[in-house]
Amino acid sequence: MYRLNRFLRQLPAQILLLVFTLIWSYPFIWIISSSFKSQSEMFLGGINIIPKEPTLDNFVRAWDLANFYQYFFNSVIVTASVVLLVLVLTSMAGYALGRGSMPGKKLIMTMLVMSMFLPKGFTILPLFELIVGLGFNNTLMGVILAESGPSKIVSILLFVGYFASLPKEMEESATIDGAGYFRMFFSIMLPLSKPILGTVTIFSFIGAWNAFFVPLTFTLSKPSLRTLGVGMYNFFGTNSVDWTGLAAGAVMSVVPIIIVFLFLQRYFIEGLAGSIKG
Amino acid sequence: MGYGTPQQSIPASAGKAPLSKRAELFKQIKKHRYHYLFVLPMLVFFAAFTLWPMIASWYYSFFNWDGIGWPTDFIGLGNFREVASDPGFWNAFMNTFLFALTHVLIQMPLALIVAVILNNQFLSGRNVYRLLLFVPVISTTAVIGVIFSILLNPLGGAINEMLLGTGLINEPINFLGSTALALPTLLAVSVWKSFGTPMIYWLAGLQTIPGELFEAAKIDGASKVQSFFRITVPMLAPIGLVITLLTFINNLDPFDLVRTMTEGGPVKATDVVQTYIFRYAFEPESGSSRYGFASAAGILFSLAVLVVVIIQALTGKYARRSGTKGA
Known part of the structure; x- marks a missing residue:
């Protein structure tokens, strides 16, 4: 009875929100519904949400003929490598900078923070030159390095802040128990930093999965290395009338990220919310 | 000493x-030798992928260079002068700032209203609403761009079909093909796409307001609208400044959306600094790449951004100081 009352009182707000969210989600509803429609149904028009004769043709066509299998695996490899690389680099650096007071620590911290604000110019060109110089042009390695290399400063600072906040006694007692530097980091400190690991993972996952500019630039002359975003763009460029196929491609690129997000959304929301308090 | x-x-x-x-x-x-060992990988990456590209970008900007070989044709500030006197650059420049400004002026207030509604602890389904409004943020921008190009298509695109169906319009609208409508359309899609971010910011901000304030206001007979303007808005002001700055910076790079939806067209109506630079560097209309010119354009733009950020930060500092003085 109480719940019903509450619901009735909320009714205006509920209706407002429901309409708003439905309109807001329409593009996603369209993607999913169109990916199951036949091409002829799409051409005959109509904005029915439920397909008349649901079919999986679009997925088969996008996967095989439009090379989405390749794009998908490229995206998986790039994203997994970027996340791993960023986690290793930022957590180790964050630990070293957060604990103890090594000479030069201040200098490094100042340099990192300054680089966030200094005008960067158009850094993709030197980055491109560097990747070519390293011999990684037209390889996935080039995309991975260019994507994980720059601007992970916020992640480093998150780890620095977290490790600095842990009590000193923890290290002391671990040292007494005979743990060395590496043991200390990998089996005590790193597992403790789970919230930061979660935040950095989800942010770099989303960043790498959705990347467009870097993979576009680095795969201009090598189509087989395209990631999903770039592949979708090229599919649209060469076959702009295959709307149902494009919808299937969109499902393949959007659904995985939503699933990952559902698992890690707590860390993501907390990370975002933290950025306005910090 | x-x-x-x-x-x-x-x-x-x-x-x-x-x-x-x-x-x-x-x-x-x-x-601290192990500490150094642990920072080293990060420092190597930082030097190679952040520091060096920054320095090199400045260096390139002083040369007339097509990207082949090593830059040798030093022309001083020639590139900067050429960029500054190119109306095409300023067109792209204004469009880019318009992107950021639209998010601050339209997206932020709209997100605040939704956040206030969602902040009600007893609202059923608030987590579902929050999630659905947030999904566009985590979706691939390039994919969203392609999908909206289809939805907005004048020949059978769903949005035109719906508008025709309701009788609001008699002829399909060519949203992306018209010089007048293309930019507002892109802005609308961009506001839709990143709406969830300021919403989360505001929700976090709202959580910092003690609930007793609203209860006290309610007892004193304040309406919801009154307590919004008398409690919520002033209490959120300091965090609002931070959110303004973040929203502004977050929306200064609309490359993915512009590239996939209009490529800067029609007739450069939606050109932004990033597509402008990309064109000069990788798809030059003149036939040969202009790395030096592109770098100079990038530096000029980021200097302008820096100025805006400093002004905003100073305003925030000043506001906070005068705020504590008044208290």
């Missing part, structure tokens, strides 16, 4: 004190 000491004592202490200092430093460095 030693400025005030008599002359003759300098040779004696100069030879000795630095040595023990250096010895102390070495001891410290040795003690």
Whole structure:
């Protein structure tokens, strides 16, 4: 009875929100519904949400003929490598900078923070030159390095802040128990930093999965290395009338990220919310 | 330190004190050797992928260089002068700032209203609403761009079909093909796409307001609208400044959306700095790449952004100081 009352009182707000969210989600509803429609149904028009004769043709066509299998695996490899690389680099650096007071620590911290604000110019060109110089042009390695290399400063600072906040006694007692530097980091400190690991993972996952500019630039002359975003763009460029196929491609690129997000959304929301308090 | 000491004592202490200092430093460095080992990979990446590209970008900007070989044709500030006198650059420049500004002026207030509604703890389904409004943020921008190009298509695109169906329009609208409508359309899609971010910011901000304030206001007979303007808005003001800055910076790079939806067209109506630079660097209309020119354009743009950020930060500082003075 109480719940019903509450619901009735909320009714205006509920209706407002429901309409708003439905309109807001329409593009996603369209993607999913169109990916199951036949091409002829799409051409005959109509904005029915439920397909008349649901079919999986679009997925088969996008996967095989439009090379989405390749794009998908490229995206998986790039994203997994970027996340791993960023986690290793930022957590180790964050630990070293957060604990103890090594000479030069201040200098490094100042340099990192300054680089966030200094005008960067158009850094993709030197980055491109560097990747070519390293011999990684037209390889996935080039995309991975260019994507994980720059601007992970916020992640480093998150780890620095977290490790600095842990009590000193923890290290002391671990040292007494005979743990060395590496043991200390990998089996005590790193597992403790789970919230930061979660935040950095989800942010770099989303960043790498959705990347467009870097993979576009680095795969201009090598189509087989395209990631999903770039592949979708090229599919649209060469076959702009295959709307149902494009919808299937969109499902393949959007659904995985939503699933990952559902698992890690707590860390993501907390990370975002933290950025306005910090 | 030693400025005030008599002359003759300098040779004696100069030879000795630095040595023990250096010895102390070495001891410290040795003690922290593993720390250095742990920072090293990050520093190598930082030097290679952040520091060097920044320095090189500045260096390139002083050369007339097509990207082949090493830059040799030094032209001083020639590129900067050319960028600054190109109406095409300023067109792209204004469009880019318009993107950021639209998000601040339209997206932020709209997100605040939704956040206030969602902040009600007893609202059923608030987590579902929050999630659904947030999904566009985590979706691939390039994919969203392609999908909206289809939805907005004048020949059978769903949005035109719906507008025709309701009788609001008699002829399909060519949203992306018209110089007048293309930019507002892109802005609308962009506001839709990143709406969830300021919503989360505001929700976090709302959580900092103690609930007792609203209860007290309610007892005093304040309406919901009154307590919004008298409690919520003033309490959120300091965090609002931070959110403004973040929203502004977050939306200064609309490359993915512009590239996939209009490629800067029609007739450069939606050109932004990033597509402008990309064109000069990788798809030059003149036939040969202009790396130096592209770098100069990038530097000019980021200097302008820096100025805006400094102004905003100073305003925030000033507002906070006068705020505490008043209290």
